[in-house]
Amino acid sequence: MDLSASTATLAAAAADIVRLVPARYTDPLLSGLLLTAGRDGVVLAASDRERTARVSCDALVHTDGTVLVPAKPLAETLRALDVDRVRLVVEGSRLAIRADGARFALPLLDAALHPGVPTPPPPGGTVSGAKLSTALSTVSATASRDDTLPVFAGVRLRAEDGALVLRATDRYRMAIATVPATDLSPDIDVLVPAGLLSEVAKQASGEVSLATDPNRFTLSWGNTTVTTAVLDGVFLSESSLVLNTVDTWVETDADTLLAAARRVALYTDARGVLQIEVGDHELRLRGTDPQAGEAEESVKATVEGGRTSPAVQSRYLIDALRPYTGTRIRLSIQPGMRATVITSVDEQEVPIKYLMMPLLPPRQ
Amino acid sequence: MDLSASTATLAAAAADIVRLVPARYTDPLLSGLLLTAGRDGVVLAASDRERTARVSCDALVHTDGTVLVPAKPLAETLRALDVDRVRLVVEGSRLAIRADGARFALPLLDAALHPGVPTPPPPGGTVSGAKLSTALSTVSATASRDDTLPVFAGVRLRAEDGALVLRATDRYRMAIATVPATDLSPDIDVLVPAGLLSEVAKQASGEVSLATDPNRFTLSWGNTTVTTAVLDGVFLSESSLVLNTVDTWVETDADTLLAAARRVALYTDARGVLQIEVGDHELRLRGTDPQAGEAEESVKATVEGGRTSPAVQSRYLIDALRPYTGTRIRLSIQPGMRATVITSVDEQEVPIKYLMMPLLPPRQ
Numbered sequence: 001m002d003l004s005a006s007t008a009t010l011a012a013a014a015a016d017i018v019r020l021v022p023a024r025y026t027d028p029l030l031s032g033l034l035l036t037a038g039r040d041g042v043v044l045a046a047s048d049r050e051r052t053a054r055v056s057c058d059a060l061v062h063t064d065g066t067v068l069v070p071a072k073p074l075a076e077t078l079r080a081l082d083v084d085r086v087r088l089v090v091e092g093s094r095l096a097i098r099a100d101g102a103r104f105a106l107p108l109l110d111a112a113l114h115p116g117v118p119t120p121p122p123p124g125g126t127v128s129g130a131k132l133s134t135a136l137s138t139v140s141a142t143a144s145r146d147d148t149l150p151v152f153a154g155v156r157l158r159a160e161d162g163a164l165v166l167r168a169t170d171r172y173r174m175a176i177a178t179v180p181a182t183d184l185s186p187d188i189d190v191l192v193p194a195g196l197l198s199e200v201a202k203q204a205s206g207e208v209s210l211a212t213d214p215n216r217f218t219l220s221w222g223n224t225t226v227t228t229a230v231l232d233g234v235f236l237s238e239s240s241l242v243l244n245t246v247d248t249w250v251e252t253d254a255d256t257l258l259a260a261a262r263r264v265a266l267y268t269d270a271r272g273v274l275q276i277e278v279g280d281h282e283l284r285l286r287g288t289d290p291q292a293g294e295a296e297e298s299v300k301a302t303v304e305g306g307r308t309s310p311a312v313q314s315r316y317l318i319d320a321l322r323p324y325t326g327t328r329i330r331l332s333i334q335p336g337m338r339a340t341v342i343t344s345v346d347e348q349e350v351p352i353k354y355l356m357m358p359l360l361p362p363r364q
Numbered sequence: 365m366d367l368s369a370s371t372a373t374l375a376a377a378a379a380d381i382v383r384l385v386p387a388r389y390t391d392p393l394l395s396g397l398l399l400t401a402g403r404d405g406v407v408l409a410a411s412d413r414e415r416t417a418r419v420s421c422d423a424l425v426h427t428d429g430t431v432l433v434p435a436k437p438l439a440e441t442l443r444a445l446d447v448d449r450v451r452l453v454v455e456g457s458r459l460a461i462r463a464d465g466a467r468f469a470l471p472l473l474d475a476a477l478h479p480g481v482p483t484p485p486p487p488g489g490t491v492s493g494a495k496l497s498t499a500l501s502t503v504s505a506t507a508s509r510d511d512t513l514p515v516f517a518g519v520r521l522r523a524e525d526g527a528l529v530l531r532a533t534d535r536y537r538m539a540i541a542t543v544p545a546t547d548l549s550p551d552i553d554v555l556v557p558a559g560l561l562s563e564v565a566k567q568a569s570g571e572v573s574l575a576t577d578p579n580r581f582t583l584s585w586g587n588t589t590v591t592t593a594v595l596d597g598v599f600l601s602e603s604s605l606v607l608n609t610v611d612t613w614v615e616t617d618a619d620t621l622l623a624a625a626r627r628v629a630l631y632t633d634a635r636g637v638l639q640i641e642v643g644d645h646e647l648r649l650r651g652t653d654p655q656a657g658e659a660e661e662s663v664k665a666t667v668e669g670g671r672t673s674p675a676v677q678s679r680y681l682i683d684a685l686r687p688y689t690g691t692r693i694r695l696s697i698q699p700g701m702r703a704t705v706i707t708s709v710d711e712q713e714v715p716i717k718y719l720m721m722p723l724l725p726p727r728q
Contacts, residue, residue: 014572066668070483070655070656073630073631073655073656076630077627077659080623080625080626080627082623094657094658101661101662102627102659102660102661103659103660103661103662104627104630104631104658104659104660105657105659106656108659219465259444259446260466262444263441263444263445263466263468264443266437266440266444266468267437267468289438291434292434292437292470293434293437293458293468293470294458294467295467295469296466296467296468297466298465298466313472
């Protein structure tokens with residue numbers, strides 16, 4: 001293999017792949033980057049068997065070839081170079097990265113042993129990258145970080161009435177976002193690792209095309225294609241939650257409530273209990289902590305129905321309010337240990353619905 | 365106590381104090397902030413017995429008084445408030461922080477048990493805050509993070525020919541900066557904790573006045589005064605180092621060498637050995653690592669004398685070059701296990717001299 005290419009383009013491609021397929025295993029083959037140079041340029045690819053990513057780049061290819069090299073040193077060297085173009089050339093048992101006055105030589109790993117990157121399933125619709133990112137930034141963050149229970153560490157993506165509906169829950173809260181889609185296959189219903197989707201949310205741009213088969217899910221945008229094994233498990237559906245006993249409706253400004261919640265959260269105890277008291281024309285947030293003291297803050301609101309006043313986890317309330325920045329929100333509150341539902345009163349480009357379970361009120 | 369003041373001013377004062385005197389002990393009294401309201405406004409102060417800080421703020425004082433409250437909750441609440449003015453008022457056993465629609469109540473600690481903030485020693489000269497910060501950002505970073513050996517965790521500040529000379533070493537390298545001073549007392553020669561000085565470097569502005577007595581060292585700027593106990597120990601002086609066997613002089617561009625060193629450092633082994641080879645018109649940097657491979661990069665240089673070629677710790681070389689950004693530097697290299705001296709060829713506002721001990725070259 002012998003090629004020259006734009007340093008910035010190659011560096012961006014290598015960095016994107018390293019973030020999409022981080023080396024999670026000690027097997028050096030799986031933390032390798034597979035470079036394939038051919039007539040159309042160079043393709044960078046990585047696989048850890050569960051997920052694969054490939055990015056194609058323009059390159060001036062002098063000699064075709066395929067090599068496997070350690071991914072991170074390659075990505076870091078390309079990022080650190082401050083020359084416009086770089087040459088990658090196989091020299092004996094090394095891939096040399098050459099720039100004016102400098103030579104960096106990476107050991108070649110055995111490309112024949114690499115699992116490779118399979119052809120993705122046939123495409124099944126497209127969504128806007130920007131809207132998908134908006135949806136994912138809320139929904140992926142709502143999944144559990146703990147991946148011992150895959151169903152809580154995944155985001156369910158499902159075609160519903162031609163739109164892509166994304167849902168995630170960690171048992172204590174659930175986020176639901178609806179992203180408009182084009183030509184969406186009605187069969188799409190997959191559970192995908194939230195960690196990968198968080199990274200996709202950072203990278204995806206332009207049009208994103210979706211594809212699925214019984215075991216895999218693929219996202220493609222620009223020159224990038226990511227495929228992951230889907231997770232097993234029966235996702236907790238909203239229909240299993242009681243949502244029809246709402247007796248209290250509150251409308252208020254999301255930003256004002258968020259700022260107040262952040263302040264009062266400084267005064268919550270180890271459990272993070274924040275009491276929301278529904279008054280006639282306001283919400284009162286209260287927190288109390290044996291060390292820090294007590295806090296109380298009122299936020300103007302329109303209240304209808306009863307005065308059901310839930311206690312919530314302060315951190316969860318802050319997370320729940322973040323997607324509604326700049327809008328007026330409606331809280332639909334149910335008595336007892338049933339979820340509070342947050343939606344926007346204003347129109348959102350990507351409509352988001354947030355369900356938050358209450359806590360037991362603070363012990364007196 | 366009852367006062368109202370600008371939220372931003374109080375928040376900045378509280379945040380500065382929390383950073384200058386971080387709560388290092390579990391004693392709640394020592395992680396408290398002492399507020400003294402009087403005719404001239406309010407004074408915020410903290411002490412952990414070894415160091416003290418005080419900041420005075422304008423305030424409209426309705427009732428004088430002194431209270432001690434937990435520092436961090438106060439600082440965080442003030443920072444989170446988005447109102448112009450805030451009221452601090454004692455209500456029973458609480459200090460209430462009041463703003464429109466909100467009340468945050470901090471428990472009062474026993475102010476009588478607080479060690480207080482003693483009067484600083486008489487002033488002994490001034491330096492420019494900006495120049496002191498430049499000097500400290502290099503010199504404090506060269507001290508050891510490990511404070512079991514105080515002499516390596518401190519910065520020595522010493523009056524020499526009317527200027528303030530700052531020195532720090534962690535045994536493997538030494539940084540020496542010379543800051544012009546006004547009316548400097550010739551007696552100043554103290555060893556001060558580097559951690560505190562790093563924070564001072566971030567905060568100091570305008571004129572900084574220095575003061576010392578046998579056990580304490582004080583820095584004051586604007587409305588802020590910081591006093592610390594000085595460290596014990598005999599500081600390793602330059603005169604104890606051999607610096608007169610230089611046989612190789614190299615001049616090169618600091619930024620080019622720094623960028624090359626950062627790239628080659630990616631290819632150094634666990635010891636971080638980076639080989640500097642002195643050629644006729646260039647420096648060649650070499651690194652080799654069993655996993656990552658090998659790197660070699662050349663940087664143009666003017667070379668005089670011999671061709672003594674030291675091996676250095678790559679991280680130390682990068683640290684050593686950083687203070688010379690934008691200038692041409694001179695490396696004075698000695699044979700054997702003796703220090704390489706880095707100075708700037710161009711004039712620096714705050715002249716810095718950097719000494720770096722060599723490593724044994726990589727085992728072949």
